[in-house]
Amino acid sequence: MAKIVFEDVTKTFPAKGKKNKERFTALDGIDLEIEAGEFVVVVGPSGCGKSTLLDLLGGLTRPSSGRILLDGKPITGPGLDRGIVFQQYALLPWRTALGNVEFGLEATGVPRREREARAREFLDLVGLTGFEDRHPHELSGGMRQRVAIARSLAYDPDVLLMDEPFAALDAQTRESLQDELRRIWQRTGKTVVFITHGIEEAVYLGQKVAVMTSRPGRVKEIVPVTFGTRGAGFQGEDLRSSPEFARYRHEIWTLLHDEVARAQQLEKEEATV
Numbered sequence: 001m002a003k004i005v006f007e008d009v010t011k012t013f014p015a016k017g018k019k020n021k022e023r024f025t026a027l028d029g030i031d032l033e034i035e036a037g038e039f040v041v042v043v044g045p046s047g048c049g050k051s052t053l054l055d056l057l058g059g060l061t062r063p064s065s066g067r068i069l070l071d072g073k074p075i076t077g078p079g080l081d082r083g084i085v086f087q088q089y090a091l092l093p094w095r096t097a098l099g100n101v102e103f104g105l106e107a108t109g110v111p112r113r114e115r116e117a118r119a120r121e122f123l124d125l126v127g128l129t130g131f132e133d134r135h136p137h138e139l140s141g142g143m144r145q146r147v148a149i150a151r152s153l154a155y156d157p158d159v160l161l162m163d164e165p166f167a168a169l170d171a172q173t174r175e176s177l178q179d180e181l182r183r184i185w186q187r188t189g190k191t192v193v194f195i196t197h198g199i200e201e202a203v204y205l206g207q208k209v210a211v212m213t214s215r216p217g218r219v220k221e222i223v224p225v226t227f228g229t230r231g232a233g234f235q236g237e238d239l240r241s242s243p244e245f246a247r248y249r250h251e252i253w254t255l256l257h258d259e260v261a262r263a264q265q266l267e268k269e270e271a272t273v
């Protein structure tokens, strides 16, 4: 049985500036299956519904029609079986790095002493040993995002939902966090659903890349990314500069290109109405 199943999922919102009952379709007939332990990346033009799709998985909002199943059961709300990491760090500014990671554990009822040990372990996993007592404003953007990842991992969710988590970071920090995320994923075996605008990021991280159409969002194609030597030890520049990488990048770029053009045209038409 697949870990996550989207069955003909549609999501509509009240249309802005239109007469009351008109609805705007953000996602239309999404069918998608994600296996346990799989790393799936979702790419698509701006406004195609990527964040909406992740919000549905997170249980932050409900489908207008269709079903989303997690371990065979419909998602009815947020849960500790899913950890979410957003683009903005969403850390508590008055808590230290350690305090922020512990925060996630308080909700799960882990005893205080064990909380601290677990939080330290996960800060170590994301390379932040020595920074436990710093507050968010004393950390770089990359470090803050590492804290957010540690916080999500610490309560051991089966599924990690990531909405453009590295988009606000500089290129070098982004690449090193991509490496870390791959390593963590290989070590923990989590199911990851990751949203990005970056084609290279998608190819680098994803086992499968789901390319979405422009509005309304549908799954246009799922590209399995199967590098021959993709396992541990083959990453960084070796992977990014390989001919296979370039081939996948081009394939996904081609799939996206028409959709982005269509999305831009829609935006222009709306601006002139």
Ligand SMILES: Nc1ncnc2c1ncn2[C@@H]1O[C@H](COP(=O)(O)OP(=O)(O)OP(=O)(O)O)[C@@H](O)[C@H]1O
Pocket: 013, 014, 026, 044, 045, 046, 047, 048, 049, 050, 051, 052, 053
């Ligand atoms: N709560 C809401 N009410 C009304 N419309 C919404 C709501 N949430 C999202 N939308 C609309 O649904 C569409 C999809 O939005 P969403 O944020 O999911 O897209 P996205 O692909 O993540 O975009 P981006 O790549 O720009 O972040 C957009 O047109 C957006 O304006």
